[in-house]
Amino acid sequence: MEGIGDEIGDEIGEGSREVEVEEEEEDFIWRYEPQSSSDEEEGGEDCFTTPKKRMVVTAYGEEEEVLELKVGMVFPCWEEIEEQFRGYAKQKGFGIACRCGTVKSVVGSDKEKGIGKEKRNCLWTCECYGVPERRRKASDSLHEVIGSGVRKSKKCQCPVHVFASVNKLGEWVIRRAVMVHENHHPTPSKSRIIAYNRKKFLRENPHVLRQANVCSQSGMSVAQTYNLMAVQRNGRGRMPFLRKDLNGVVVKVRKARTSGGDARAMFDYFKKMKADNSDFFHVYWQDAKGMLQDVLWVDARSRAAYEEFGDVVCFDSTYLTNKYKMPFANFVGVNHHGQSILLGCALVSHENSDTFEWIFGN
CATH class of the missing domain: 1.10.287 (Helix Hairpins)
Incomplete structure (x- = not known):
């Protein structure tokens, strides 16, 4: 037995x-x-x-394959579900969006008020989920064809979505999962055009931002910087981000450098020059609303040169190279060697008699 x-x-x-x-x-x-x-x-x-897990080759190189989500899978938190879904979408070549979710008030989660909110369920969908918006232009007449003037939309009623909720044990369980796309065909090569993936790549690779900032400070435009990076990566097809993403990064750095605005940065420079040399002179004029109109500044060296070579002064306001379209005017003289010397500078808002009277009066 x-x-x-x-x-x-x-x-x-x-x-x-x-x-x-x-x-x-x-x-x-x-x-x-x-x-x-x-x-x-x-x-x-x-x-x-x-x-x-197997290794797959995507537009970003060789990566570990992410398993697709299925009904009944259990996760400790909703962040892991979103991360898993984003990894799967990145390898397949489509983007996802967090559509909706409900929250529940919980006592003790907020230390100050004693009451907080916790997410109870959430819905993630393909970025092509939903009906396309069919907005018409205001100039279109009612007798025109309905299809004309319709704004383009990437939404094509794709049913791919994942819905998860919290069970009694506090775990997140996937209740619905549809992974079959309709009306569009995602491929791994399309991952480079997904906005989330592009921004994530720039966040995780600070050396790219440093290179863009160095090129910007050296006088290169954003287009030239992007073309340089594309050559280093053997073509634009291998670039994991677009030129507009690089432009946004460069603009953000410029704004951080002049957080109070260009006018504030200019006056901070004037203040620094005044602290170094008390003979530095600057004056500005504002309108009734407090908007900056005209600025005049003269450094100590120009003031000393004016005392010696101020017999003949040339005033030129034909320079227009700044982004605010404000003419840059300068005072130029001639020294005893026949060389041109700078005697003063100004930014003017309007080339009229009132502006010139204010400049020469100071």
Whole structure:
């Protein structure tokens, strides 16, 4: 009886093991690897290693394959579900969006008020989910064809979505998961045009931002900087971000450098020059609303030169190179060597008699 029982137990064990292998064959490839020299010598056929995910090649290079979400999967928090879904979408070549979700008030989550909110369920969809907006131009007449003047939209009623909620144990369980796209065909190469992936790449690679800032300070335009980076990566097709993303980064750095505005940065420079040399002179004029109109400044060297070579002064206001379209005017004289010397500078808002009278009066 003991021998028969052992044989039956062995058969049940082998049968259950075969069922487990069949269930996991969709996601993993099981293979035997000896854990030690003894296992290899004894030929341990029943020893299995931890399943390993396959490596896939995407537009960003070789990455570990992310498994698609399925109904019944359990996660400790909703952030992990979103991260898993974003990784899967990145490898397949489509973007996702967090559409909606409900929250519940919880006592004790906020230290100050004693009452906070926790998310209870959430819906993530493909970025092409929903009906396209069919807005018409205001100039279109009612007798025109309905399709004319319609704004373009990437929404094509794609049904791909993932819905998850919290169970009684506080775990997040996937309730619905649809992964079949309709009306569009995502490919891994399209991951480079997804806005979230482009911004994430720039955040995770600060050396790209440093290179863009250095090129900007050296006088290169954003287009020239982007073309330089594209050459370094063997073409624009391998660029993980677009030129408008690089332009946004450069503009953000410029704004941070002059957080109070260009006018504030200019007056901070004047204040620094005044602290270095008390002979530095500057004056400005504002309108009734407090808007800056005209600025005049003269450094100490120009004031000393004016005392010696101020017999003949040339006033030129033909320069117009700044982004505010304000003419840059300068006072130029001639020294005893026949060389032109700068005697003063000004930014004027209007080339009229009132502005010139204010400039010459100061």
